Amino acid sequence: MAAGNRFSGDQWDKRSGESPGTCSEIVTGPVSDWATDFSHMEPEWSADPYPIQDDLRQRCPIAHTNRFGGGWLPTRYEDVAAIAYDTEQFSSRSIIMGNFRPPREIAPIGGSPPITSDPPFHRDARKLLLPAFTKTAVDKLEPATRMFCHSLVDDLAGQDVVDAARDYAQHIPARVIADMLGFPPEDGPRFREYVASRLEGVNLPQEERVTRMSALFYYLLAQVNDHVENPRDDLTTMLVNAEMNGRTLTPSHVVGTMTLLLIAGVDTTASAIGASLWHLAAHPQDRGCLLAEPHLLRTAMEEFLRAYAPVTMARLVKDDMCWRGADMKADDWILLAYPAANRDPAHFDRADQVVIDRQINQHAAFGLGIHRCLGSHLARMELRVALEVWLERIGDFSLADPDAVTWSSGQVRGPRTLPLSVRE
Amino acid sequence: MGNNRNGVRGCLPAKMGMTIRHRQKGHAGRYAQWLPEKDLLVKVQIGADVCQGHGRCYDLAPGLFEDDDEGYGHALGDGVVSPEREDDARRAALNCPERAITLIEGA
Numbered sequence: 001m002a003a004g005n006r007f008s009g010d011q012w013d014k015r016s017g018e019s020p021g022t023c024s025e026i027v028t029g030p031v032s033d034w035a036t037d038f039s040h041m042e043p044e045w046s047a048d049p050y051p052i053q054d055d056l057r058q059r060c061p062i063a064h065t066n067r068f069g070g071g072w073l074p075t076r077y078e079d080v081a082a083i084a085y086d087t088e089q090f091s092s093r094s095i096i097m098g099n100f101r102p103p104r105e106i107a108p109i110g111g112s113p114p115i116t117s118d119p120p121f122h123r124d125a126r127k128l129l130l131p132a133f134t135k136t137a138v139d140k141l142e143p144a145t146r147m148f149c150h151s152l153v154d155d156l157a158g159q160d161v162v163d164a165a166r167d168y169a170q171h172i173p174a175r176v177i178a179d180m181l182g183f184p185p186e187d188g189p190r191f192r193e194y195v196a197s198r199l200e201g202v203n204l205p206q207e208e209r210v211t212r213m214s215a216l217f218y219y220l221l222a223q224v225n226d227h228v229e230n231p232r233d234d235l236t237t238m239l240v241n242a243e244m245n246g247r248t249l250t251p252s253h254v255v256g257t258m259t260l261l262l263i264a265g266v267d268t269t270a271s272a273i274g275a276s277l278w279h280l281a282a283h284p285q286d287r288g289c290l291l292a293e294p295h296l297l298r299t300a301m302e303e304f305l306r307a308y309a310p311v312t313m314a315r316l317v318k319d320d321m322c323w324r325g326a327d328m329k330a331d332d333w334i335l336l337a338y339p340a341a342n343r344d345p346a347h348f349d350r351a352d353q354v355v356i357d358r359q360i361n362q363h364a365a366f367g368l369g370i371h372r373c374l375g376s377h378l379a380r381m382e383l384r385v386a387l388e389v390w391l392e393r394i395g396d397f398s399l400a401d402p403d404a405v406t407w408s409s410g411q412v413r414g415p416r417t418l419p420l421s422v423r424e
Numbered sequence: 425m426g427n428n429r430n431g432v433r434g435c436l437p438a439k440m441g442m443t444i445r446h447r448q449k450g451h452a453g454r455y456a457q458w459l460p461e462k463d464l465l466v467k468v469q470i471g472a473d474v475c476q477g478h479g480r481c482y483d484l485a486p487g488l489f490e491d492d493d494e495g496y497g498h499a500l501g502d503g504v505v506s507p508e509r510e511d512d513a514r515r516a517a518l519n520c521p522e523r524a525i526t527l528i529e530g531a
Binding site: 127130131136359360361362364368369370372 | 520
């Protein structure tokens with residue numbers, strides 16, 4: 001269709017004319033005091049952020065750092081929730097806390113609508129996507145997801161030690177989102193590289209980040225152009241043809257949203273699956289309960305989502321203000337640590353324990369307010385199916401070497417390497 | 425739009441436990457002529473501007489709640505809950521991350 005012109009090369013040259021945003025000084029190295037110098041990019045945080053968050057919640061519930069050009073870290077549930085709800089004072093113009101801040105003019109749309117959008121633009125951009133991600137819609141993807149999980153387990157046959165992160169968890173959401181977007185299924189591993197470099201490359205020089213992002217950008221552009229030529233029943237064609245207020249979406253909106261669906265849809269769910277398997281491998285009692293009473297998985301997986309919530313968001317302070325005693329400056333970051341909120345003892349009984357039959361669980365793993373994770377129903381389906389298939393096929397497993405487990409750094413936390421001893 | 429949330433968020437009745445007080449049918453029957461029929465009922469409501477479509481309600485209590493084309497939750501019918509499903513209604517309310525569900529007892 002004629003819309004193809006929108007995505008031709010000439011149009012994209014306009015990108016180079018965009019205002020460049022600002023870069024702050026890159027500061028790395030050991031944290032002196034988490035209350036005044038926190039960094040979510042340091043190995044201590046990646047390895048085990050919970051004791052740090054628990055300590056801060058008691059002695060400095062809104063911590064500060066001068067790294068990343070300045071930012072704040074609330075660790076109480078009520079503060080995290082209040083910021084999530086307050087889109088007047090906290091912007092989603094960028095949601096990855098690093099040394100780069102996109103220009104102010106990019107609001108209220110942001111680079112990857114609707115996650116980077118503020119009201120009023122946010123609502124319409126989100127509305128376009130909601131129907132494809134309802135529970136009813138994603139339930140239809142369950143049989144194919146289950147079959148894929150089985151095929152991954154088939155491929156592990158004959159091994160005594162398997163990497164449940166690299167050889168299982170990471171493949172599942174990549175394949176599902178590739179199918180939804182209508183990309184070649186074998187491209188899953190490529191997405192994971194793009195995603196990892198976006199999320200974990202926060203402290204790389206800006207030029208290198210741009211180079212890495214360009215690779216993803218041109219990949220997505222090629223996919224869009226292929227869909228323009230050959231429309232089909234998938235999310236990419238839907239976005240190419242979608243209209244907001246009577247107009248088709250701008251090319252940057254289309255590609256920005258596709259970037260979001262890839263980045264938000266791959267590593268997050270893989271992390272939830274991996275963290276759940278890590279817990280079950282390390283806690284034979286919980287594993288035994290789930291094997292004996294499979295119906296407990298419904299509450300257990302919500303508990304894994306609470307206790308090991310993979311996603312931390314970020315906001316930018318709109319204007320200078322004193323917020324609950326914190327002297328915030330315009331463009332300060334807020335590291336919106338839903339995982340910390342989920343372990344606040346003021347909000348959860350036995351907050352520091354994993355209780356797999358927890359009956360009351362108002363966790364915030366998928367965020368709160370208008371930016372509630374668009375893919376939460378998809379993520380829950382993938383997590384449930386991945387765990388069901390694993391428990392059914394490989395019931396008996398344990399950590400092959402606890403010290404060999406590695407965790408991702410940055411705002412999405414989950415095991416990267418998870419060697420498990422498996423027994424028939 | 426943070427402000428319009430204040431006061432809108434659903435409140436649960438004081439008794440938050442998962443075990444419900446089963447109404448004493450015999451007792452109510454004795455005073456049935458004084459108690460309007462509806463006094464026995466629990467009703468669920470979802471605050472439309474509070475719900476964000478997490479879907480815990482229709483996941484935990486299908487038949488009481490359903491999703492719409494955009495994933496937002498709605499109480500089915502007039503929201504009246506039969507006594508044997510009060511536990512489910514309460515479970516849904518207590519697991520809504522946005523606290524969007526109100527239980528009205530004796531509605």
